[in-house]
Amino acid sequence: MITWCLWQRRNRIREKQPTWTLTEVALKAKELLNELLDVQQKILRDVQPRSPVRWNPPSEGMYKANFDGSIFSKLFLAGIGVVIRDAYGNVIAALSQKITLPHSVDLVEALAASRAVCFNRELCISKVEFEGDSQRVVTAINNQAPSKTMFGHVIEEI
Template structure:
């Protein structure tokens, strides 16, 4: 398997060690439907799917807000299924920087950033890293399902069959 994308600048480092899980989140806006999609993909150190979530929500005020809500959903989801040692990846540099900033965010979504920081601080090991769009491919494809299906879909240890090709490509 190739290296996992996990860096703020270079976008390439090594895959996490066996005790860490990789979490990818993404968000997308569907203006014509007046909604947005949130997505979370959880993988183990071998790259196998532990869980995934796709959710349709009312259209927030901005794309950044969608990404913040996706990051929040990622932390909530990992806590719900008791995964405690994580590397959380997202392709919104603005969101990752806000989460990693030690100061409180003064933005319209600052309260959500603060909640993410609080929830993630209860995990024994949690870090947030920026990944380029190419390193977040499965999450990006999965979020597109939100507009087509139920308000929220959750998969454990599996993905919908129509995503097999994207998943297999990611494993290569």
């Protein structure tokens, strides 16, 4: 913290901006360190133990396409990822793609599923099992009735 404050002071002097005196540098460093420690203590929380998740291979002669979405709200972006593996767990192909932030997490997951389907078509892979972690999206895809969700248009496309 002291090094950072000294560096800031140096840059401000160089740019002819108002800065701290040398005695204030130590006080500012202490303030910043206390702020960091306060934030770190607040972040700590009880971790709930989860049952281990294992990837299960597809049936012999099949491929498995795993898809997932993630949100980067501060950047107003979302990410889509797809990994295609054979029955031995070997990665056949993978992709990641940034998209503009949709209005919901479910829509990000639905778009990831849609991209997984398109990616398989692009690779001419026909015997594929799809797997995602969003129960709402997977249920909507497997449902025979039209989806009346906000992401139903993507499900219909799939």
